[in-house]
Amino acid sequence: MQVIGVTTQQEVHIVSRTRKFHINEILVIEDPSLQDPKGEVVETLAYNRLIPMGLDKSLVDHQILETLKNIGYDIESDEINVAKLRLFEEAPYPVRTGCRVRLPRFEEVRKLLVKTTPQEGMVLGEIRGTESMASSISPDLKDQVAMLEQGKYRPQKGIPFLFDIKTMQQYPHVGIFGGSGSGKSFGLRVMLEELMKLRIPTIVFDPHFEMDFRDHVPELKDRCEKLQNRSLIVQIGRDVGISFHELSTRDIENLLRAAGGNLTDAMVSAVQELHKRRDSYTSFSDRVSNLVKAQEEGANGLRRRLEGSDLTPREAEQINELLALLKEYNSLPAASVRGIHWRLNRLEKAGLFQHDIRSIEQGLELGKLVVVQGSSWVLQVFATYVIGSLYRKRREYKDQKLNGEEGRFFPPFVIVTDEAHNFAPKGVDSPAKSTLREIAQEGRKYGVFLFLATQRPTLLDETITAQLNTKFVFRTVRGTDIQTLREETDLTPEEAKRLPYLRSGDTFVSSAAFGRTVFIRIRAAYTRSPHVENPFDELEQVAAERNDKVLAVIEKHLPVFETDLLSLIGEIRRECGLDWDLSRFKQELDRLSESGQIVKHETPFVTRYDRK
Amino acid sequence: MLSVSDEIKRKLEKINESIRKLYPISVLDPVAIRKRLSMFGKFYKIEKWKDEKIKDWLSGKTLVGVDGSVNSTKGLQTRTLSVFQALAKGTKGEEKWATDVYTPLLEEEGQDQARQAQHRGKLLSRLELEVTQFAIEKWQPKAVMLDGSLFHFYIDHIEDWQKAAKVAEEKGVYLVGVTEEIGSQGLVKEVYPELKGWSDRDLLYGVLEVGEAFEWEDWSPVGSQMWKMALRSSRSPLPIGLDGLEAQKEMRFDLVSLVYTLTPEQGRGIPFWLDIVDNQVRVTDPLVETLVEQYIDPDLRHRIFMPKRNERII
Numbered sequence: 001m002q003v004i005g006v007t008t009q010q011e012v013h014i015v016s017r018t019r020k021f022h023i024n025e026i027l028v029i030e031d032p033s034l035q036d037p038k039g040e041v042v043e044t045l046a047y048n049r050l051i052p053m054g055l056d057k058s059l060v061d062h063q064i065l066e067t068l069k070n071i072g073y074d075i076e077s078d079e080i081n082v083a084k085l086r087l088f089e090e091a092p093y094p095v096r097t098g099c100r101v102r103l104p105r106f107e108e109v110r111k112l113l114v115k116t117t118p119q120e121g122m123v124l125g126e127i128r129g130t131e132s133m134a135s136s137i138s139p140d141l142k143d144q145v146a147m148l149e150q151g152k153y154r155p156q157k158g159i160p161f162l163f164d165i166k167t168m169q170q171y172p173h174v175g176i177f178g179g180s181g182s183g184k185s186f187g188l189r190v191m192l193e194e195l196m197k198l199r200i201p202t203i204v205f206d207p208h209f210e211m212d213f214r215d216h217v218p219e220l221k222d223r224c225e226k227l228q229n230r231s232l233i234v235q236i237g238r239d240v241g242i243s244f245h246e247l248s249t250r251d252i253e254n255l256l257r258a259a260g261g262n263l264t265d266a267m268v269s270a271v272q273e274l275h276k277r278r279d280s281y282t283s284f285s286d287r288v289s290n291l292v293k294a295q296e297e298g299a300n301g302l303r304r305r306l307e308g309s310d311l312t313p314r315e316a317e318q319i320n321e322l323l324a325l326l327k328e329y330n331s332l333p334a335a336s337v338r339g340i341h342w343r344l345n346r347l348e349k350a351g352l353f354q355h356d357i358r359s360i361e362q363g364l365e366l367g368k369l370v371v372v373q374g375s376s377w378v379l380q381v382f383a384t385y386v387i388g389s390l391y392r393k394r395r396e397y398k399d400q401k402l403n404g405e406e407g408r409f410f411p412p413f414v415i416v417t418d419e420a421h422n423f424a425p426k427g428v429d430s431p432a433k434s435t436l437r438e439i440a441q442e443g444r445k446y447g448v449f450l451f452l453a454t455q456r457p458t459l460l461d462e463t464i465t466a467q468l469n470t471k472f473v474f475r476t477v478r479g480t481d482i483q484t485l486r487e488e489t490d491l492t493p494e495e496a497k498r499l500p501y502l503r504s505g506d507t508f509v510s511s512a513a514f515g516r517t518v519f520i521r522i523r524a525a526y527t528r529s530p531h532v533e534n535p536f537d538e539l540e541q542v543a544a545e546r547n548d549k550v551l552a553v554i555e556k557h558l559p560v561f562e563t564d565l566l567s568l569i570g571e572i573r574r575e576c577g578l579d580w581d582l583s584r585f586k587q588e589l590d591r592l593s594e595s596g597q598i599v600k601h602e603t604p605f606v607t608r609y610d611r612k
Numbered sequence: 613m614l615s616v617s618d619e620i621k622r623k624l625e626k627i628n629e630s631i632r633k634l635y636p637i638s639v640l641d642p643v644a645i646r647k648r649l650s651m652f653g654k655f656y657k658i659e660k661w662k663d664e665k666i667k668d669w670l671s672g673k674t675l676v677g678v679d680g681s682v683n684s685t686k687g688l689q690t691r692t693l694s695v696f697q698a699l700a701k702g703t704k705g706e707e708k709w710a711t712d713v714y715t716p717l718l719e720e721e722g723q724d725q726a727r728q729a730q731h732r733g734k735l736l737s738r739l740e741l742e743v744t745q746f747a748i749e750k751w752q753p754k755a756v757m758l759d760g761s762l763f764h765f766y767i768d769h770i771e772d773w774q775k776a777a778k779v780a781e782e783k784g785v786y787l788v789g790v791t792e793e794i795g796s797q798g799l800v801k802e803v804y805p806e807l808k809g810w811s812d813r814d815l816l817y818g819v820l821e822v823g824e825a826f827e828w829e830d831w832s833p834v835g836s837q838m839w840k841m842a843l844r845s846s847r848s849p850l851p852i853g854l855d856g857l858e859a860q861k862e863m864r865f866d867l868v869s870l871v872y873t874l875t876p877e878q879g880r881g882i883p884f885w886l887d888i889v890d891n892q893v894r895v896t897d898p899l900v901e902t903l904v905e906q907y908i909d910p911d912l913r914h915r916i917f918m919p920k921r922n923e924r925i926i
């Protein structure tokens with residue numbers, strides 16, 4: 001390998017006749033006057049000078065190439081490999097053309113690539129382009145990860161990528177970007193496994209119901225033992241909810257907003273008037289629904305009813321109460337009150353007010369990873385509440401400590417969510433946004449950190465995006481998103497050009513903590529998501545199962561004649577739960593005979609189905 | 613179309629007339645030329661070899677192509693720097709390079725253009741012969757094809773040529789020179805003494821069939837100890853020239869067949885292997901520029917080697 005062509009202080013080109021370059025591999029230029037600078041391959045190219053020659057000529061050349069091949073000429077040997085190398089540090093003057101270039105030994109690049117230990121850091125994957133150093137890797141870094149490539153597990157070959165979580169103090173928050181199928185969820189899972197390994201209290205919002213860690217990958221089972229009992233899954237409405245009496249009027253406004261979009265000014269002032277401190281859900285919602293009732297009937301209607309005969313004292317009392325309500329809140333427009341009523345019902349139906357967040361707090365205090373599941377909108381409502389509430393707890397504890405007071409300990413923690421653009425969209429208001437923004441800007445003071453994943457970086461609130469000091473950029477195809485990512489990271493034009501072609505699981509890590517972009521492949525996850533089934537496989541499997549059942553019933557009766565079919569239909573209904581009529585059943589029998597599972601005999605008199 | 617002044621049109625028409633006088637249609641009849649030629653030499657029909665045959669012939673040995681290239685900075689004749697490269701390349705992946713640089717600036721006394729050209733020719737021949745000899749000794753090839761006639765080595769650098777030829781004979785390595793254009797005039801002078809200014813190339817144009825060779829025993833000058841033939845190796849009407857060692861003359865038809873076999877029918881008529889070598893060895897303008905830029909101090913570079921023309925803006 002050798003430096004060729006025009007060089008600059010930042011970049012050189014390298015050629016080799018014999019060695020193919022790997023993108024992102026690290027090479028050492030032997031230029032003693034510059035202390036043997038190192039760099040990373042950012043572009044590779046192999047070209048065969050015979051191919052451009054042969055292009056405008058005819059088949060004859062191929063024939064002659066064949067002849068040459070026949071007498072021992074290997075066309076590939078005339079391939080020239082060219083690589084563009086970007087120096088890690090700018091050289092004071094250009095590298096000399098003609099310098100020899102070699103592969104580094106691990107110790108020469110250790111400092112550049114490894115910033116912590118596998119025990120203290122998050123072991124996230126393998127640094128691409130480091131395979132050539134396999135033999136000189138130090139023992140403490142060997143065999144730290146397993147990799148999954150083309151559906152097959154393989155042992156670690158290169159240097160593991162270790163993310164030093166302690167640097168988050170200085171460079172807080174992580175973003176995970178990439179199009180659908182690029183490996184975000186998979187990468188998130190690996191990160192969560194590592195957070196569990198490190199016993200870092202974590203709360204995960206899981207809109208896809210995929211973050212379940214109980215199912216272990218059998219091939220890697222020795223690696224995941226330490227993850228047992230470190231996670232907890234809670235569902236909104238079943239296990240956790242919001243304690244209504246703790247809510248401030250502002251909280252309630254936010255919840256109502258989340259339940260149905262923006263609140264009108266009239267609605268806001270209605271809430272402010274209707275909500276009283278220490279209201280329980282029941283006291284508040286009764287007040288609202290009674291007011292709705294009263295407004296519908298109107299003062300006159302109510303009074304008329306009061307004048308009517310045969311009222312029990314209880315009924316009279318109720319009507320008087322309604323009248324009193326109507327008088328108290330006579331300024332509130334009925335439409336606004338109805339709107340509040342409707343939204344409140346929606347929250348209630350989701351089971352939001354039947355539980356509290358004690359189990360989440362406990363989980364975090366025990367250093368666990370708590371996964372919160374719920375449908376998308378409920379999750380947003382709940383996240384708004386729970387994030388605000390946990391963050392407040394942590395902040396109060398820290399502030400108290402700062403003032404020398406002895407508060408109740410609440411741990412630092414990490415907040416993780418996929419589809420982050422739904423929680424904090426750019427340009428539009430959303431309930432969770434202001435809290436997330438505050439954490440993005442202030443969180444590190446209190447030890448609260450964000451891991452946000454999204455497939456649409458362009459749609460994520462830009463204040464938050466700018467605070468994500470480490471960004472994992474997976475395959476991205478959309479031009480606007482690539483543009484956004486280029487503005488928000490130090491990805492080079494060459495790297496940006498590669499984004500649409502990355503394989504699932506390959507990612508650029510652009511990190512202030514690392515000081516440069518590293519290209520890695522996320523390791524194999526030790527656990528897997530409960531619904532890995534492909535929907536089409538599922539379809540096939542369901543069809544096959546049904547087929548087997550039907551066949552089992554039929555086979556008991558073979559041979560069957562056309563005249564016997566009706567009684568069989570009844571049995572199939574009972575045994576397989578299939579409500580077929582005669583013609584449908586005949587079609588199914590024909591299908592079975594076409595696929596050779598039974599045989600159909602037709603005579604002019606009768607049709608008979610039999611074993612094959 | 614550019615507008616062309618009447619004056620230039622007239623001048624070109626006159627030139628055309630004059631050339632026509634030199635090459636009158638009456639003598640350009642291929643049949644007549646063939647008839648005349650056959651009184652001096654012989655025509656041969658050459659076959660292309662099948663893959664099996666060529667493999668047998670090489671008997672596992674390598675086949676080597678040799679070519680060289682020189683290129684210079686653009687500027688005044690005395691203010692140039694030339695880069696030379698020669699390459700011997702074997703079909704089994706062997707390669708031997710030789711390189712040199714030259715500038716008339718450092719010669720004791722000023723040299724005129726002709727002397728310089730001669731010097732460059734000699735230098736390039738020396739490098740080509742160096743890699744040829746290396747290839748013969750180190751790789752034991754069956755044959756070495758050289759780009760250009762062997763005869764020009766004899767003219768340019770007789771000592772090295774004789775050394776190389778001797779080694780080839782001793783080791784039983786066949787040498788064959790391949791020229792794209794036949795530059796000699798001996799044949800025409802012998803066959804049509806009345807045609808002044810003709811070269812052998814003009815005479816042979818379109819006369820041979822594809823795959824046909826013509827041999828005239830006295831083509832090579834006596835002292836050179838070489839055989840020489842013309843071969844129409846492709847569809848192009850211009851034959852190529854082949855020459856080889858007198859001592860290896862009985863193998864000449866094998867060498868002609870070999871060359872013919874390896875030549876694309878559509879191309880310029882020389883073996884593809886030599887095309888490959890040529891392509892690889894060529895000293896391109898950017899290569900010269902880069903080398904000068906890298907290794908010659910900027911002040912010297914601008915003062916001496918950069919023609920003003922480079923700064924032209926249209």
Ligand SMILES: Nc1ncnc2c1ncn2[C@@H]1O[C@H](COP(=O)(O)OP(=O)(O)O)[C@@H](O)[C@H]1O
Pocket residue numbers: 148149178179180181182183184185186187504505506521522523524
């Ligand atoms: N690091 C990886 N190693 C191996 N396969 C991966 C990796 N990351 C993703 N994949 C494959 O790609 C698929 C899609 O990844 P996923 O994380 O679901 O994408 P996303 O969440 O970005 O839509 C996964 O099901 C898995 O098969």
Ligand SMILES: [Mg+2]
Pocket residue numbers: 181184185186
């Ligand atoms: Mg996903």
